[in-house]
Amino acid sequence: MQKRIIINSSAIETRVALCEGNALAELHVESGGEQSIVGNIYKGKVLRVLPGMQAAFVEIGLDKAAFMHVSDFWRAPGSDGVDGPPPELTSDLDLEPSLAAYAEDIDGEASDATEPAPPLPATIPAPEPIGIGDEDSPSGEDAAPADDPEDAPTDPAEDSGDSTPKQRQREETPMPSIEEVLTKGQEILVQVSKEPIGSKGARITSHISLPGRYVVYMPTTDHIGVSRRIEDDKERQRLRDIVATGRPKGSGGFIVRTACEGVSKREIVADMRFLSRLWTSIVKKSSGATAPALLHADLDIVLRAIRDLFTSDVRQVVVDRPDDHRRVIDFVDNVLQPKLKSRVELYDGIEPIFDHFGIENQVNRALERRVWLKSGGYLVFDQTEALTTIDVNTGRFVGKKTHEETVLKTNLEAARIAIDQLRLRNIGGIIIIDFIDMEKAANRKKVSEALAEAVKRDKARTNILRISELGLVQMTRKRTRDNLRQLVTIPCSTCSGDGRLKAVGTLASEVLRMVRRQVSTAGHVSRITLTVPTEVGAALQGPLRSGVDEIVEKLGVRITIRVDGKLPRDRSELQIASAPAEGGLAGEAQAAVAGGEPAVNES
Numbered sequence: 001m002q003k004r005i006i007i008n009s010s011a012i013e014t015r016v017a018l019c020e021g022n023a024l025a026e027l028h029v030e031s032g033g034e035q036s037i038v039g040n041i042y043k044g045k046v047l048r049v050l051p052g053m054q055a056a057f058v059e060i061g062l063d064k065a066a067f068m069h070v071s072d073f074w075r076a077p078g079s080d081g082v083d084g085p086p087p088e089l090t091s092d093l094d095l096e097p098s099l100a101a102y103a104e105d106i107d108g109e110a111s112d113a114t115e116p117a118p119p120l121p122a123t124i125p126a127p128e129p130i131g132i133g134d135e136d137s138p139s140g141e142d143a144a145p146a147d148d149p150e151d152a153p154t155d156p157a158e159d160s161g162d163s164t165p166k167q168r169q170r171e172e173t174p175m176p177s178i179e180e181v182l183t184k185g186q187e188i189l190v191q192v193s194k195e196p197i198g199s200k201g202a203r204i205t206s207h208i209s210l211p212g213r214y215v216v217y218m219p220t221t222d223h224i225g226v227s228r229r230i231e232d233d234k235e236r237q238r239l240r241d242i243v244a245t246g247r248p249k250g251s252g253g254f255i256v257r258t259a260c261e262g263v264s265k266r267e268i269v270a271d272m273r274f275l276s277r278l279w280t281s282i283v284k285k286s287s288g289a290t291a292p293a294l295l296h297a298d299l300d301i302v303l304r305a306i307r308d309l310f311t312s313d314v315r316q317v318v319v320d321r322p323d324d325h326r327r328v329i330d331f332v333d334n335v336l337q338p339k340l341k342s343r344v345e346l347y348d349g350i351e352p353i354f355d356h357f358g359i360e361n362q363v364n365r366a367l368e369r370r371v372w373l374k375s376g377g378y379l380v381f382d383q384t385e386a387l388t389t390i391d392v393n394t395g396r397f398v399g400k401k402t403h404e405e406t407v408l409k410t411n412l413e414a415a416r417i418a419i420d421q422l423r424l425r426n427i428g429g430i431i432i433i434d435f436i437d438m439e440k441a442a443n444r445k446k447v448s449e450a451l452a453e454a455v456k457r458d459k460a461r462t463n464i465l466r467i468s469e470l471g472l473v474q475m476t477r478k479r480t481r482d483n484l485r486q487l488v489t490i491p492c493s494t495c496s497g498d499g500r501l502k503a504v505g506t507l508a509s510e511v512l513r514m515v516r517r518q519v520s521t522a523g524h525v526s527r528i529t530l531t532v533p534t535e536v537g538a539a540l541q542g543p544l545r546s547g548v549d550e551i552v553e554k555l556g557v558r559i560t561i562r563v564d565g566k567l568p569r570d571r572s573e574l575q576i577a578s579a580p581a582e583g584g585l586a587g588e589a590q591a592a593v594a595g596g597e598p599a600v601n602e603s
Contacts, residue, residue, distance in 0.1 A: 003314045007302055007328075008353050009321035016305040017359050024362040025457075026309075027424060029487045030301040037062070037192045038481065039298035041208060041282055045291040046186045054178045057201075058190060061292035064201035068190065070178040072205035187291040195481040210275045213307065213336055214260040214268050215243065217275035221253035229258040242268050251276055259311055267337075303331050310336065317344045320353040366424050366484055373397075373417060377410040381421070383485065387430035390418050394436060407436045408443045411471075412450050419454035428460070428479020435471040444471075451475075494569065502570060508539045511572045512547050518576055519555050527558045527577040536572060537563035 006017040018026040030036060042060040049056045056073075057065040182188070194203035210217040224243050226236050239256045246269040247254065260268060282296050289295065299307060302324050310317060310332070319325040325346040332340050347353050354360040365371070371379040376396035382389045392414040394406060418433055438444050444467045451473065455462050464475040491497030502510075511532060519525050532540065540548055540561055552559055567573070 001313075003311075004357075005305065005309055005314055005317045006353060006357055006359060007305065007317070007319045007321075007324060009302065009319070009324045014301050015354070015363075016301060016309070017354065017357075017363075018305075018309055019357070019359065022358065023420075024359050024366070024424060025420070027363060027366065027426075027484060028301055028305060029484070031487075035300055036195060036298070036304075036481065037202065038195055039192065039211070040294060041189065041191045041296040042204075043286050043289045043291045043293045043295055044188055044190050044204070046182050046184055046188065049178055049182050049184055051177065051179055054175075056178060056182050058188065058204060059292045060190065060192075060202070060204065061294065062196070062202060064196060066190070066192070066202040066204040067200070068182075068204050068206075070175060070181065072193070072203075072207060073178075073181055073188070189286055189295070194479070197479070197482055197486075210278055211307075212257075212271040212275045214257055214263055214271045215275070216255040216257060217272070217279065218253040218255070219279045223253035224256075225254075226256040227258050230256070230261050232261075235261060239268070243272065246272055247276075252279070303327065306331055307335070310340065315343060318347050318353065318357070319344065320347040322346060366421070367489065371417060371421055373410065373413050375410060375413055377414065379414055379418060379421070381425075381427075383427065383483070387432060388422075388427050390421075390431065390433045392418075392433065392435050404439055404443065407438055408446065411435045411438065411443075411447045415447055415450040416454045419451065419458060422477055423458045423460070425484045426481070427483050428477045431475045431477060433473040433475070435467065435473065437471045444469075448473075504535050504539050505544065507533075507536050507570060507572075508544050508547065511536060511540070511574075512551055514572070514574055515551055515559070516555070518574060519557065522576050525555070525557050525576055527560070529560045529562065529575040529577075531562045531564050531567065531573040531575070533567045533569050533572065534563055534565045535569060537561055 001020050004019045006019065008015045008017075012031070014030050016028040017024055044058040044060040044066065047057045047059050047065050054070045056068050056070075058068055060066050188206060189208065190204040190206050191208045192202050193205045196202045208219060210219070224240055226240055230236055230239065239260055242265045243254050243256060246265065254272060278296070285295050286293075298304060302319075306317070306328055317328065319328055325344070328344050329341055332338070332344060347356070349356055352360065354363065369381055371381065373379070373395070376394075376398075378393055378395045380391040380393070382391075392411060394410050397406065397410055400406075414433075414435065421427075422431065435447060438447070448464075448467050451464055451467075455464065458477075461478045462475060464473065467473045492499075495501050511530060515528060515530070519528070530540075548559055548561070551557075564573075
C-alpha cells in the first residue's frame with residue numbers, strides 16, 4: 001500500500017498526516033509554542049518521596065512536577081553506597097522482559113535474544129531501556145510503571161512473544177522501596193516518557209534511550225536486539241553482527257530498527273557513533289548543570305515525523321511551508337538518505353493542503369462520536385476519564401441469510417475499523433469493545449483473529465484479551481499524549497464538558513424550589529419577580545403554569561415571570577419585594593440560580 005506524508009504548517013498549528021492509500025491512518029497535531037516534551041532529557045531535583053505510592057515528584061522545570069514510579073528509577077552501580085546494580089537489575093529475568101517490551105513498542109513485536117549487561121562505571125547514570133510506544137515515536141514515549149493498567153500482561157493465547165513466563169517471574173522479584181533509592185533534594189537524570197495529560201504532570205523515567213534513524217541507543221546496557229519485523233534470518237544475523245562489531249566494548253546496548261533492513265554497515269555504524277557522541281555530550285552537560293535543567297530536547301514535530309515516519313515505503317512527502325521544506329530537505333540529506341530527497345515536494349497551491357489531498361473531511365470525521373461502516377453498521381465511541389468504550393451496532397445492515405452471519409460480518413468489519421480509529425484518534429488506556437453477541441465460539445474466534453490482524457498495523461503497544469461470551473473485548477493501548485479530541489477541542493461552555501443538559505422541566509422545577517427556599521428565609525413577602533431564560537419562561541407560562549399557580553396559592557404571594565433571552569439556559573434570577581413589617585420599611589431581596597445553586601444578594 002502506497003504511503004504519503006502530508007505536512008500542514010502555520011504559525012498557529014502544525015499537522016502531520018500519514019496516509020495509507022487514500023485513507024488517513026495517523027494524525028499528529030502540535031499547536032504553536034507547545035512543542036512535545038516526550039523524549040526530552042532533564043536534570044531534575046526530587047521534591048517529594050511518597051512511600052505510600054512508591055513514587056516521587058521531581059522538579060524538571062515545567063509548570064507541574066513530574067511523576068516517577070520506583071520501577072522507572074535505576075541507580076548507577078556504586079552510587080549511594082551500592083556496590084552493584086539494584087535488586088531489580090540483578091538477573092537476566094529482569095532485563096529480558098524489559099528489552100522485549102522495548103522492541104515490541106518500536107515495531108509492534110518483541111525483539112529476539114539479548115545478552116547480559118556488565119556493570120558500568122558509577123559516573124554515568126545507568127538506566128535500562130524504556131518502553132517505546134512505536135517506531136513512529138521512538139523517543140521514550142511509553143514508559144509506565146509495572147502496575148500501570150496500560151501495561152496489563154497479554155493473554156497467553158494472544159501473546160506473540162516469549163516473555164510472558166519471565167514477566168510472571170519478574171513480578172516475584174522484590175523491588176527496592178522508593179525511600180532506598182531516592183531522597184528529597186537529590187538530583188537525577190531523567191527522560192520524559194509521557195506528556196502531561198489533563199491534570200497530571202509529565203511521566204518521567206531514568207531508563208534513558210536515544211533514538212536514531214536505524215538503531216535505538218541504550219547507553220547503560222550491553223544488549224543487542226533486532227526487531228521481529230525483520231523476518232529474514234540471514235539479514236537479522238547480518239545486522240546483529242554489524243552492531244556487535246561496530247561498537248566499542250561496553251559502550252552501551254542497541255535495538256536494531258526495521259528501517260535498518262538492507263542498510264549498509266557504514267550507515268549503521270555512523271548512526272551508532274552519532275548516538276554515542278550525543279550521549280557523551282549529554283553526560284558532560286549534566287555535570288555542569290544545576291537542577292532543574294533541560295539537557296537535550298527532541299526534534300520538533302516536523303523533523304520528528306520525517307525521522308520516524310519517512311520509511312522506504314513512503315513514496316511522497318508534501319510540505320506546504322517553504323521554511324519547513326528546506327529543513328526537511330537538509331534533514332533528509334544529512335541524517336537520512338540523500339536519495340530520498342526526490343520524494344520531498346513543496347506544495348504552493350492556494351487551496352489548503354489537507355483539502356487538496358482529501359484529508360480534511362477525514363480529520364473532521366475522526367472527531368465524531370459515531371463512525372459508519374461500509375456495510376451500514378456503525379460504531380459509537382464514548383471516552384471517559386477511566387476508559388473508552390466502543391459499541392458495535394448493525395444499523396442499516398440487515399444481511400441476506402441468517403442472523404448469525406449478519407452479526408459476524410458486522411463484527412469483522414467493526415474489528416478492523418475500531419483499531420484503525422484508535423490509531424487515528426490516538427486513544428490509549430483501557431478500551432472496551434462491545435461486539436454484537438455471537439452464539440458460535442468459532443465466530444468469536446474469527447473476530448479475535450481479525451482484531452489481532454488489525455493491530456499489526458498499529459505500532460503502539462497493545463494488549464488484547466480474548467472475546468468473552470457476552471461479546472466484550474478488553475484491551476489496553478499505550479497512552480503517551482492527549483488524544484485527538486483533547487488536542488483540538490475544549491469542554492463545552494454550556495454543559496461544562498458533561499455532554500448533557502438539564503431538561504426544561506427540571507430547570508423550571510429548580511426555579512420554583514428557589515422561590516420557596518427564598519420565601520422561607522426572607523420573612524414577609526408580597527411580590528416575587530422571576531427573570532428566566534426563554535425556554536424556561538415559555539414552560540412556566542405554558543405547560544407548567546400549574547406549578548406557578550400552586551406556589552402562589554400556597555405562599556400567598558404575587559409572582560411575575562419575565563423572559564430574558566440573554567440569560568444562560570441554566571441561570572435564573574429572582575427578586576423579592578417584602579411587605580412592610582410593623583414599624584419598619586419595605587425591603588427587596590434578589591436571588592439567582594445557576595445549575596440549582598442560588599446566590600443571594602440583599603439590597
